[in-house]
Amino acid sequence: FPGDNVLLATPEVTLQKFLGGSLKPSDSSLHERLLKASSDDLYFALDFVPLRPLANMGLMQTSLPAELSHFYTAPDLIKTIELRLNVTHAGISELIVESNNADDAEKLEQLVIKSVDLVRAEVAKEVANLKANSDPVQQAMGRYQERMMQEMSTALMPVREEEKLVIFRTSGEQGQTSALTMTAVSGILVALLLPAVQAAREAARRTTSINNVKQIMLALLNYESANKSFPAHANYKDGKPLLSWRVHILPYMEQQALYNKFHLDEPWDSEHNKKLISTMPVQYIDPSSGLTPADGRTHYLGVKGQGMPFKGTEEGTKIEQFADGTSNTIVVVQVNDESAVPWTKPADWELDPQNPMKELSGSMHPGTFVVGFCDGSVRMISENIDAEVFKGLLTIAGGETVQP
Numbered sequence: 059f060p061g062d063n064v065l066l067a068t069p070e071v072t073l074q075k076f077l078g079g080s081l082k083p084s085d086s087s088l089h090e091r092l093l094k095a096s097s098d099d100l101y102f103a104l105d106f107v108p109l110r111p112l113a114n115m116g117l118m119q120t121s122l123p124a125e126l127s128h129f130y131t132a133p134d135l136i137k138t139i140e141l142r143l144n145v146t147h148a149g150i151s152e153l154i155v156e157s158n159n160a161d162d163a164e165k166l167e168q169l170v171i172k173s174v175d176l177v178r179a180e181v182a183k184e185v186a187n188l189k190a191n192s193d194p195v196q197q198a199m200g201r202y203q204e205r206m207m208q209e210m211s212t213a214l215m216p217v218r219e220e221e222k223l224v225i226f227r228t229s230g231e232q233g234q235t236s237a238l239t240m241t242a243v244s245g246i247l248v249a250l251l252l253p254a255v256q257a258a259r260e261a262a263r264r265t266t267s268i269n270n271v272k273q274i275m276l277a278l279l280n281y282e283s284a285n286k287s288f289p290a291h292a293n294y295k296d297g298k299p300l301l302s303w304r305v306h307i308l309p310y311m312e313q314q315a316l317y318n319k320f321h322l323d324e325p326w327d328s329e330h331n332k333k334l335i336s337t338m339p340v341q342y343i344d345p346s347s348g349l350t351p352a353d354g355r356t357h358y359l360g361v362k363g364q365g366m367p368f369k370g371t372e373e374g375t376k377i378e379q380f381a382d383g384t385s386n387t388i389v390v391v392q393v394n395d396e397s398a399v400p401w402t403k404p405a406d407w408e409l410d411p412q413n414p415m416k417e418l419s420g421s422m423h424p425g426t427f428v429v430g431f432c433d434g435s436v437r438m439i440s441e442n443i444d445a446e447v448f449k450g451l452l453t454i455a456g457g458e459t460v461q462p
Contacts, residue, residue: 069108098149102141110134115261125176128169135166137221152227155216163221170216170223181207260423263345267392267428268436270341274358274390275430277310278303284310287374288389291362292404293322294372299404300325303360303368304342313339326402338401346422347395355398357422358390358430362406365453367432377432381455384432388451392428394420409452414445 066073106113113133138156142149157163181203188200216223282288289306292299301320308317316337321330335354342356349355360368367375367389380387391407397417399405410416419441421427426438432454439448450458 098142099145099147100141100143102139104139106133106136106138110136112259112262115265116259118261126173128172132166132169135162135169148229150227150229153225154227155223155225157221157223160220163218163223167216167218167223170225174215178207260346264423264428264438266345267423268438270344271358271390271392271428271430271436272434273311273341274304274307275434275436277307278389279434280310281307282377285374287376288367290372290374291360291368291370291406295323298325301331302326302402302404302406304356304358304401308339311339311341320402326400326404331402335400335402342401344392344422344428347398349395349398354400354402356401357392357395357398359393359397359399359405359407360390361388361409361452363408363452365456366409367454368406375454379454380432382450382453382458382460385435386451386460387432387454388429389432390430391418392421393417394427395422396420409449411449414448415441 110133117130117133135157136155137158140152140154140156142153143151145151155166157166185200185204185207188196188203191197191200216225217227218224278288289303291303293301293306301322305317305320305326308314316334316339319334319337321328324331326332326335336352338351338354338356340351342358343349343351344357347357362368362370364370367380367387369375377384393407394417397407407417418427421441423438425441427441428436429439429451430436446458447460450456450460
C-alpha cells in the first residue's frame with residue numbers, strides 16, 4: 059500500500075524496489091503513471107509483457123473458431139493496459155491499450171475493429187430474428203438490442219494515438235455524467251477477457267503438473283540407473299508392503315534429508331512415519347487441486363498390476379523388460395482429487411478393464427490428464443482416448459501396436 063488509497067500488486071522483486079525507492083522508470087513503463095494516479099477513483103494498470111508467454115500458451119491450447127483466429131497474434135502486440143475511472147469528481151475516465159510501437163498499434167487497432175464487426179454481424183442476425191417474431195415483446199427486444207449495439211460499437215471503436223489505442227476517454231463534466239456507462243463497458247471488457255485469463259492460468263498449472271511428472275520420471279530413471287531396476291511399488295517386511303516407491307526416490311529428487319527421517323523398516327502409517335505425511339514434497343501435488351502439500355495426498359500414482367510397470371510385488375521392473383518400448387509405456391498417471399492417496403502409502407492406480415478412465419476422468423485439467431512414459435517424456439492424454447489404445451500403453455510387454 060504505497061498510499062492510503064493505493065494498492066500495488068506486483069512480483070516481489072519489483073515490490074522491493076518500489077518500497078526501497080530504487081525502482082527506475084525504465085524498470086516499468088507504468089511506474090510514474092502509478093504515482094500520478096492517486097487522485098483517481100480507480101486506476102488499474104497491467105504490465106502485459108511478462109504475461110505474454112502464459113497468454114500465448116493459453117491461446118495455443120484453446121481452439122478458437124476460424125473467424126477469431128486473428129486473436130492468436132494479440133498478446134505479442136499488447137504492452138500495457140490502463141483503466142482510469144472517476145465518478146465522484148469531474149476527472150478523466152479512460153481505457154488505454156499501449157502497444158510496442160506505432161506499427162503494432164495499427165495492427166491491434168485492426169484486430170479490435172474486426173472483432174467489433176464480428177460482434178455486430180452476430181447481433182444483427184439475432185436482431186433480425188427478434189424483429190421478425192410475431193410477439194411484440196420480442197420485437198421490442200430486437201429494437202432495443204439494435205440500438206444498444208450501435209451505441210456500444212461506437213463507444214468501443216478505438217482511437218489510435220501513436221503507439222496507444224484509446225478504447226474510450228471522457229473528461230470534465232462529461233466524465234462525471236458518463237463514467238458509470240464506461241464502468242459498465244469496462245465490466246463487459248473484463249468479462250470478455252476473463253476466459254483468456256482463465257486459459258492462461260490453466261496453461262500455467264498444466265505446465266507445472268507436467269514438470270512435476272517430469273521430475274518424478276527423472277528420479278525414477280536415475281533410481282533405475284543406480285539400482286539396475288525401477289523401485290518396486292513398495293519395500294516389504296515379512297511379506298507386508300511398508301512404504302511407497304515415492305518415498306524411495308526421494309534421494310533422486312534432492313530430498314535426501316527427508317528420506318533420512320523415515321524408518322524404512324516400519325509401515326507408512328506407523329507412529330513415526332505417519333508424522334512425515336504432512337511433509338510431502340510439492341512435486342507430488344497437482345497445482346490445480348484444492349489440496350495442499352500439508353494434506354499429504356498425491357495425485358501422481360504408478361501404473362500397477364500384472365504386466366504393468368509396477369508389478370505389485372517385492373521386485374522392481376528392469377528397463378529391458380519394457381519390450382513394448384520405453385516411449386510406448388506409461389509408468390505414472392495423474393488421478394483426480396477424489397482419488398489422491400497419502401503419498402507414503404503403497405497405493406497406486408490399477409486398471410479397471412470395464413472402466414479404463416476410472417479415477418482419471420474428472421481431472422483438474424478439463425478433458426485431459428498427465429502421464430509419464432518410461433523414456434521420461436510427459437504428455438497430456440485426452441479422456442476420450444480409445445480404450446484399447448490406452449490399455450496398450452499401460453503394459454510393458456503386451457505386444458500391442460500403438461500408432462504415434
